[in-house]
Amino acid sequence: MARARAADGGAPTMRDVAARAGVSAMTVSRVLKDDPGVGADTRTRVLAAVDALGYRRNENARSLRLGGASGLVGLVVTNLANPFYSRLALGVQEVLSAHGLRVLLSNTGEHAERERDVVTDLVAHQVDGMIVVPAGSSQSHLAPAAVHHMPVVLASRPPAGMDADCVLVDDFGGAEEGTRQLISDGHRRIGFLGNPPVIYTGAERFRGYWAAHEAAGLQPDEQFVRRGLTDVAAAEAAARAILGAADAPTALFCTNNRMSQGAIRAVHALGRPVAIAGFDDFELSDVLGVLGVPLTIVAYDADEVGRRAARLLLERIGQAAGTGQAARRTVVPTRVIRYGAAPA
Incomplete structure (x- = not known):
């Protein structure tokens, strides 16, 4: 049966329910709170009006x-x-939903100004806390005073110019181990496809790539280094340029799954045996290895990043204002997975 509409055509309010039931708004509130002092007939009329109008309490506003x-x-x-x-979000939701909390998800597109606007809105709506992957180098808008001392946990990137709990991935160690594996396979010319160096993960993974070369007594050739890439298409174009050069690299190290996918497309198009190592596992990476694209993947549990961030936030939410321990940092470990042969 079609529901009745509010008087103004919008979402029904408690006053609409009261008018339909012929009672006061206070009486409606008492019925919805299961006040035993409300008579059975009145309760029946109010609940019938609630059902007819499809009224739902705004629990957030009420609280x-x-x-x-x-x-x-x-x-x-x-x-x-x-x-x-998406995996990080699933990890966050897994932990928070078990504690009766709901998640409001926002995407900033790596725009610091958009992030500031989102944070301002969340503070205005008085959420219980925030988990933020910061987009820019300035994080003043996340400082305790700026968010009215609301609990904040950072994920994937550390705090800058402020103290806050954070959950990181072993970006440096993973990149060093992945590059070291390529060197162990016999590669001496290894190109690099990276995201912008201003991003913490991009900087740390480049540092790991360089450190592995230094440890092996090698010097990376900077003509085969491309940083500042943001998507698959840009990575593919960069890989084609690198692999089209004279004395081209025999391997590529990529700082995330989008870089790796771009590199794989370029290698396939050129039909040249090039080994690829990259951060972040992705769907069908094992199949590509079977099909003859040698892949070395630096993997980690992205869900665990979200779970750890959620647990840290829950602890902060449970603490009284102005109390608690100093800011904490936890690092999710990486592991190297080999798909297919990796000849030099």
């Missing part, structure tokens, strides 16, 4: 009026097109 928690947590990420962030 704020009563000075309670909102039951909401903000999650701010930089690029939902990257599967890493």
